Amino acid sequence: MLDYVGLEADLGEEERLIRDTAREFVDERVRPDIGDHFQAGTFPTELIEEMGEMGFYAPNLDGYGLANVSETAYGILMQELEACDSGLRSMASVQGALVMYPIHAYGSDDQKERWLPALGEGEAVGCFGLTEPDHGSNPAAMETTARRDGDAYVLDGSKTWITNAPIADVAVVWARDESGGRGDAGNSDRSDDAPVRGFLVETDRDGVTTNEIDDKLSLRASVTGEISLQGVRVPETNVLPGVSGMKGPLSCLTQARFGIAWGAVGAARDCFEQARAYAADRDQFGGPIARFQLQQEKLAEMATQITTAQLLAYRLAELKERGDLTPQHVSMAKRNNVRTARDQSRVAREMLGGNGITTDYSPMRHMANMETVYTYEGTHDIHTLVLGEDLTGIAAYE
Numbered sequence: 001m002l003d004y005v006g007l008e009a010d011l012g013e014e015e016r017l018i019r020d021t022a023r024e025f026v027d028e029r030v031r032p033d034i035g036d037h038f039q040a041g042t043f044p045t046e047l048i049e050e051m052g053e054m055g056f057y058a059p060n061l062d063g064y065g066l067a068n069v070s071e072t073a074y075g076i077l078m079q080e081l082e083a084c085d086s087g088l089r090s091m092a093s094v095q096g097a098l099v100m101y102p103i104h105a106y107g108s109d110d111q112k113e114r115w116l117p118a119l120g121e122g123e124a125v126g127c128f129g130l131t132e133p134d135h136g137s138n139p140a141a142m143e144t145t146a147r148r149d150g151d152a153y154v155l156d157g158s159k160t161w162i163t164n165a166p167i168a169d170v171a172v173v174w175a176r177d178e179s180g181g182r183g184d185a186g187n188s189d190r191s192d193d194a195p196v197r198g199f200l201v202e203t204d205r206d207g208v209t210t211n212e213i214d215d216k217l218s219l220r221a222s223v224t225g226e227i228s229l230q231g232v233r234v235p236e237t238n239v240l241p242g243v244s245g246m247k248g249p250l251s252c253l254t255q256a257r258f259g260i261a262w263g264a265v266g267a268a269r270d271c272f273e274q275a276r277a278y279a280a281d282r283d284q285f286g287g288p289i290a291r292f293q294l295q296q297e298k299l300a301e302m303a304t305q306i307t308t309a310q311l312l313a314y315r316l317a318e319l320k321e322r323g324d325l326t327p328q329h330v331s332m333a334k335r336n337n338v339r340t341a342r343d344q345s346r347v348a349r350e351m352l353g354g355n356g357i358t359t360d361y362s363p364m365r366h367m368a369n370m371e372t373v374y375t376y377e378g379t380h381d382i383h384t385l386v387l388g389e390d391l392t393g394i395a396a397y398e
């Protein structure tokens with residue numbers, strides 16, 4: 001397994017254990033069928049509880065039966081899951097970083113008691129509803145509303161491209177609370193009288209429908225859907241009490257993007273390993289193609305890019321551990337590491353010749369998945385603008 005500058009030699013016992021457990025789980029339980037799931041457009045839902053039993057959901061959080069492992073251990077877990085498929089890592093990322101994290105960070109004691117153990121064990125599935133049909137890169141312009149009615153809120157709006165929505169028990173829905181009367185919210189989050197709030201919406205409530213988006217050509221081994229909310233009543237106790245404004249959803253995305261920065265390294269590494277093994281095995285012109293300088297250049301470049309991405313991911317975990325990680329650091333790593341995986345999966349596919357376009361080999365599946373990973377959780381362009389603003393002090397979004 002590519003670890004060119006020996007980063008894994010410095011791992012602690014817990015981190016090695018998580019790495020080995022995740023690798024074994026993936027090899028035995030997921031890898032044999034993942035190509036079939038990708039072709040069928042299905043997620044292996046029978047593994048959701050098993051992943052919970054293995055401690056794959058939010059193991060970096062504490063309390064409520066959660067493991068409180070190091071950020072490096074969490075990152076390694078994401079890396080090993082995505083080395084199999086981005087759909088598998090997305091399952092763990094959404095459940096852990098986008099659903100359990102906001103409940104853990106901003107939820108009431110009752111909300112934590114009710115949801116964290118169930119989500120952690122995989123007995124319940126969660127989803128994160130931020131994106132809307134007309135508002136993706138600029139979620140602050142969201143149109144989904146919540147209005148106070150007695151001791152309840154009434155939600156109206158629609159969310160789309162929501163991972164796990166069709167199989168979720170609970171959705172974390174971000175909506176503008178217009179109970180104070182809607183001001184001129186415009187495209188920003190300036191309005192104080194319609195702040196963005198998080199609502200825990202059980203998906204079996206009247207007025208909630210979740211349709212599956214089934215024509216994807218990327219992230220096929222993952223369930224994606226829409227959430228329609230029509231006059232959905234939720235008790236006021238379902239509001240996340242600890243946060244108001246875009247800080248709520250954006251802070252969750254920082255957690256999830258940290259996992260993506262690590263996960264992308266796993267996908268790229270898997271492509272590299274497949275290409276290296278294939279090059280050693282495949283004979284043309286009287287010997288293995290690995291003896292050709294053209295193929296060696298591809299492997300050398302791939303290994304260098306992956307190692308650079310690995311270093312960034314490890315450093316990110318150190319910064320997160322000591323509380324110095326900024327959203328801009330995460331933007332740089334998400335942007336760089338996903339681009340690396342996207343580019344290198346294509347090179348790996350090329351090295352596999354015609355065989356490389358089948359589901360028998362992983363690079364083309366990873367390559368298709370990377371189109372989603374490059375786009376979700378902030379597109380590559382948006383992270384470029386985040387860095388541009390941080391480096392110049394000038395925002396260039398509008």
Ligand SMILES: Cc1cc2nc3c(=O)[nH]c(=O)nc-3n(C[C@H](O)[C@H](O)[C@H](O)COP(=O)(O)OP(=O)(O)OC[C@H]3O[C@@H](n4cnc5c(N)ncnc54)[C@H](O)[C@@H]3O)c2cc1C
Nearest residue numbers: 128129130131136137161162163219372376377379381397
């Ligand atoms: C498979 C999948 C799963 C997803 N899961 C979830 C989920 O669980 N929850 C959730 O809330 N969302 C989810 N998303 C949505 C995802 O986060 C959005 O697709 C993403 O934020 C981009 O929004 P958009 O698709 O509306 O594209 P747009 O915002 O319309 O962007 C279109 C293009 O314009 C570019 N662009 C936009 N603004 C600018 C600008 N200011 N300057 C330069 N270029 C710009 C973008 O980079 C992009 O190339 C998922 C998406 C996919 C594909």
